[in-house]
Amino acid sequence: MTRSTSLPTTLYLSAPEMIRLVRRQGLTACIAGVAERIRHEFLRWNEFDKSARLACHSELGVIELMPIADASQFAFKYVNGHPGNHRRGLPTVMAFGMLADVQTGMPRLLSELTLTTAIRTAAMSALAARSLARPGSRRMALIGNGAQAEFQALAFRDLVGVEVLSLYDTDPAATAKLVANLAGQGLRLEVCAGTAEAVRGADIVTTATADKSHAAILTPDMIEPGMHLNAVGGDCPGKTELHRGVLGLSSVFVEYEPQSRIEGEIQQMPADFAVTEFWQVLAGRRPGRRSPSEVTVFDSVGFALEDFAALAFMGERAAALGFGEVIELMPDAADPKDLFGLLASRPRPAGPAPRQAGAARRMPPARTKLPAPM
């Protein structure tokens, strides 16, 4: 039997390769590119088969799967959230994922998504703030100065125009790390002694803390008219950052309502508490901010469509710049009905020559596509 289709190959982007790619492309270009891709995909909202993510909870954290598909591509992300992981030398959030062809089910891109999640989360936050924060917002409080913080800072600098950051973390070493990493980035940094001090006078407040509890990082007394709150860290059942009174005085925007009702800040509110899905604001169907004094909340939990967009963007940049390895994730049987034959020592029937197991090939530079049509 002779094969008429292309070999079943997958582009693999390891964590070190993703780091190389982001350095080459430039972090700020990646954030801006992913934000634009998210905007583009959110405007195709009704073309996607969407579902709330599947979660396995334990005492110490959560492990989640996030699937989504349109007519041509399927994506999923594996991601965890273990706030105590730093005590074991591991990040709180770790992720990987893939893009596959819907027509065949063949995986076309397998990628690290830990670094990419920080990029896409920051891109999504800034995209939301562009519609929801007051025009001219320049001062942002950043509460929780861990792994996500630098990405949030740079996204808000570039996409929203933030110039001043007031910082607070219960761990002073995290804030010191953030200050060191942001040196020379054109942001004025103010280290604060507490959340209330950091939040005072801010146009935007980003909370990116990690604590598996109903925390009250922001309480109603801290909220000033016109603030925009970007609540990133409350993202699973029993893990929230805003006092429910803050939600009561705000207009709340979410990614995908069925998932946010379970995981977002709004898990604290009655099932009929009014929220707006953010894609409707982007599409011009619903208003974003309606007045300079309105308090807006982006109740971010992270939705699969953002990862779909990030995978597509990173995969395309990798293919164009020649990053990643072409791997054989699927067995390459000349006769697709003869899987068993792959185990036989007899010579294979006519077809493409077998390759050495485990032989990975680097992508040739200047390719414009992933290994097969996507």
Ligand SMILES: NC(=O)c1ccc[n+]([C@@H]2O[C@H](COP(=O)([O-])OP(=O)(O)OC[C@H]3O[C@@H](n4cnc5c(N)ncnc54)[C@H](O)[C@@H]3O)[C@@H](O)[C@H]2O)c1
């Ligand atoms: N919404 C999304 O799409 C999305 C994406 C990625 C991560 N997250 C969540 O964002 C949060 C931050 O992620 P990370 O990777 O930066 O975690 P991290 O563990 O690296 O950093 C969290 C920081 O919060 C600090 N902190 C904890 N409690 C605090 C408090 N009461 N006040 C001030 N600081 C406090 C910790 O000291 C730590 O430095 C996590 O909860 C994570 O699950 C959400």
